[in-house]
Amino acid sequence: MSKSSTEGSESKWKEKRPSSRNVEREPGSWLASLGTSWRAVWQFDRSQFTSFQAIRCTLGFMLPLALGVATGQVTASLVIAVGGLLLGLVGLRDPSRTRARGMLLDSLFMALSALVGGITGSVGWLLVLVTGMWGVVAGVFASVSPMGLIVGLHACSALVVFAHFALTPVQALQIAALVGIGALFQTLLTIIPSPWTNTAPERSALVAIYQKLAAYAANVFSGQDVLQLADVLIQGQTTLFQSDTRTEQGKLFARLLEKAERVRLTLTILASSARQLTREQQREGGASDHLCRIMQASAGELRTIAQALHPSRHFIETSGSEPEEAIQQSLTELSMLAQTSGGKPEIERILPYCTALLSELYLARRLAVSWRDARQGWSLRTHFLYPRPPRLHLADPWSNLRANLTLQSSAFRHALRLGIALSLATALYLVFHLSADRGYWIPLTVMLVLRSDFITTFTRGIARLLGTMLGAVLTTLLVVFLQPSQPMLVAIITIAAYLMYSTLPANYAIFSAAVAMAVVFLDSFTTSQTVMTAAYRAIDTAIGGALALLIYALWPTWEQSQVPATISRRIETLGHYLDAILHLYADPGELQTVTLDQRHLEERLARSNARGSVRRMLQEPKAHRVPAELAEGLLEAADPLTRRGLTLEAYLRDHAQRSALPAMATFGQQVDEAMSRLAAALREGRQPPPLPDLPEALRALQAAARADKQAQDEARAQWNFLIAEAKRIVRNIEAIRQLLLQDSAPVDHLRI
Known part of the structure; x- marks a missing residue:
């Protein structure tokens, strides 16, 4: 490296490096957080622009619509196209195999929701109750994975939209079947292999x-x-x-x-x-x-x-x-x-x-x-990152769903808030008969805007309002100047759908404008008042967005005072989980699945709560927050320990006939004690006290392995596996300790 390049690097760092008084970030405020939301509305992330994926999704929506217009079966083709329209938004950036699974699940939930919505739409009080229940389910699904969030939102959308038509049971069944056909057609296009997206x-x-x-x-x-x-x-x-x-x-x-x-x-x-x-x-x-x-x-x-x-x-x-x-x-x-x-x-x-x-x-x-x-390539000695079976993976959706079905889960509490908000929005448009019987856009907007954190809720609220207004204006101009025929409507809707699919991850305001145009022009096949429909949609979107923001303001989920406790709980339960697993290696008896499953679920719940709490805290308009890097660093250091526990549990379940290793119980106790001390230091806002001598405990394990001279090949393989995992456990516990020891100033911020 040349001297000039070194000097340039040094000068750049001298320019960036702040004085000691300005090292910590300024605390958040309402004005600053709203400013962040406003700036996020206008940001366009080009790396998230899904141009290629949008082509296939657009075809899955456009082909049924064009076929229906060409054959005169407009009404049926519209319902089929709506099913394809929603399904195209599932997992745009996911691997094709996973996306197909998610789309099949989404198809099932959408068809079921369309059926339930059509049947309950004529009974106002029942619709309010069912919409609230669907909102709770969608909120819980959101805690599972991004795919779960989309499936839950689409199920709610289908329920709300088709409830508006107040169908008979037979009609509702027919509509559900047509929605399912459109969804399955969109899924079929996804299954078709494409060499260009093999590992993209x-x-x-x-x-x-x-x-x-x-x-x-x-x-x-x-x-x-x-x-x-x-x-x-x-x-x-x-x-x-x-x-x-x-x-x-x-x-x-x-x-x-x-x-x-x-x-x-x-x-x-x-x-x-x-x-x-x-x-x-x-x-x-x-x-x-x-x-x-x-x-x-x-x-x-x-x-x-x-x-x-x-x-x-x-x-x-x-x-x-x-x-x-x-x-x-x-x-x-x-x-x-x-x-x-x-x-x-x-x-x-x-x-x-x-x-x-x-x-x-x-x-x-x-x-x-x-x-x-x-x-x-060169030989890879890959430590397989994902243990089996799937329930022992850190991101397994069903295990996370099971762990979050409790009021102790922050995700479940947000799901309750979403369900109540949707019930209120549905009751509002039913009681007041808003917007010429198109008030169902109010609960739809509430569902799409209301999130578990401050900035995402307000960013989506602003983006959806601006995007819908823009879409309404563009729709009005196109109707006035073009007076489109049905074939031209298909072309315009196709362009809007492509924009919708390609910009969803990149910019929510543009996506909202495209959605507004596509929906209003779809309605124009059954009504001639296209301009009034666009105006009603803009008004109802404004009402729904304002209601979502009001509900968040009245029922906030401030986390800045809860973060130390939730991260501490995460570290503490993780120590208990590792201790429970390591003790089972000391006992060659039967695997105590009940106790182990309980520890497993407790650890998953603590992880979910801590991650959600830190994310919301980082986006709150509150002062004296836990430093972002410390909070995220602690969570990042804890996750590898969870993987170690899952790997150890998988090995236990795969090797029913295992040797008794008493030294593992002592090591497990010391791991649990170390994690408990770190959690207590974090909770009390002080630097961690001296920990048990884990390196010495690791050396004791290695000595026990060397002393087991009579060990058969399988037992030696077990020792090698356990010592390798123990080394990783010790390394990650030391990383947590280093994060807390680096600076006394961040730890002082943790006082409640």
Whole structure:
């Protein structure tokens, strides 16, 4: 690396590095949060523009509609097209196999909801009750996965829309069948294989993760990318869990995700160290500068990894090794500084993490450039990331659903709020007969706007209102100047549908405008008052959006005071879960499934509550929040421990005949005690006390394995597996401790 490039990097960091008084982020406020919502409305994320996927979805909606218009069967084709219209929004960026499964499930729920809505639509009080129940189900589904959220919303939409027509049971059954036909046709198009999207969803998810990691590393003091990074990591975990990890490329992508998670945790610890050293006013050219240069070079390496994974067919591999050399040089200088500096303990504490970061980046880059032909790449010793069966996976939807069916779940409490809000909105339009009998758009808007956190609710409310107004204006202009015929209506609706499918993940305002145009023009097949329909939709959307925002204001879910307790509970239950599993290795008797299942569900519930609580806290207009990086870092450090527990549980269930290993019980007790002490320190707002000597406990396990000289091959394999997992457990517990030890200032913020 040239001297000029090094000097340029140093000067850039000197410009970015704030004074010690400005290291922490300014607290949030109502005005700042509303400003964030307003800016988010206008943001267009080009990486989320689903242009290719939208073509197939548009065909699945347009073909039945065009066929119905051509044959004169307009009414039936409209109902079929509505089923296809909604189904096309399912899992636009998911692997095709997973998307097909989700669409089949969505088809079933939509047909059932259309049937129930058609039957109950003529009985007002029953419709209010059923709509509320459907809202609770949709809210609970949202806690399971992004796919579950879409399925729940579509079920509610079908119920509300077809309840408006107040059908007889026979008519309702016919409508449900037509909706199901349209949904199944859209699903059929998804099943058709496409060579161009073979691994695109997995690579797109990984590209987004590594790009956000690069942005996080490059802006170590801003903390502005923490929430976005957490979001793309969750999306990536979901996508990779749904993909086929049995293939060579599937294993490679799973390994890349694992590397990204380790890099993210290491960067969090180093970022906290960099801010601590800056506050301590180290002399120019000290440890803080070296650490900042390591972060800057890491950002360049992460961008190179993202480029290598990009779905584009044409990739020009960058062969430069400047970022790696810069990290190695700064690491060498940091090691020399540790031998002469007065802050030697602080520097020695972060040196292993710098070395680990260099190693993880090197391996990630080699994996990224070999994905195109995994079979001819270098040999991969893949630690399989996802244990079996599916219920023992961290993101298993049914296990998470079961864990959240309790009032102790924040997701379930939001589901109750959504159900009550939908009942109120339905009762409002039934009682007052709003908008010429088209008031069902009010509960639809409430359903789409109301979310569990402040900024998403207000962002969606503003975006939907502006988008619907824009769609109404465009619809009016097209009707006045074009006076479209039915074939022209099909063409206009097709264009609107394509915009809808391609912009949903990229910009919600444009998506809302496209939806408004498509729905109003669809209505124009059965009514001649297209301009009035557009006006009524805009009015009802404004009423529904205002109602959703009012309900959130009256029934908020402020989390800033709850976050320390929820994260502490997460760490504590995780320790209990690991202890329960490790004790079973000491007892060769039967597996106590009842006790283990209880610990398993408690841990899943605590994880769900903690993740939801932190996400909502980060978007609240409240002051004195827990620092974003500390909260997200603790959650990120806890997840690998959960995976260790799931892997250990899977091994237990797969090996019914196992040897008794008494040393595991002692190790489990010490793990549980360490996690309990960390949780207590977090809850009480203090630095953690000394922990049990886990490295010594690990050495005791290794000694027990060596002493078991009579062990058969299967027993030795079990020892090797357990020691490898124990090492990972100790490493991740130490990471949690380091996050709490990095700086006393963030811990002080945790006081309730």
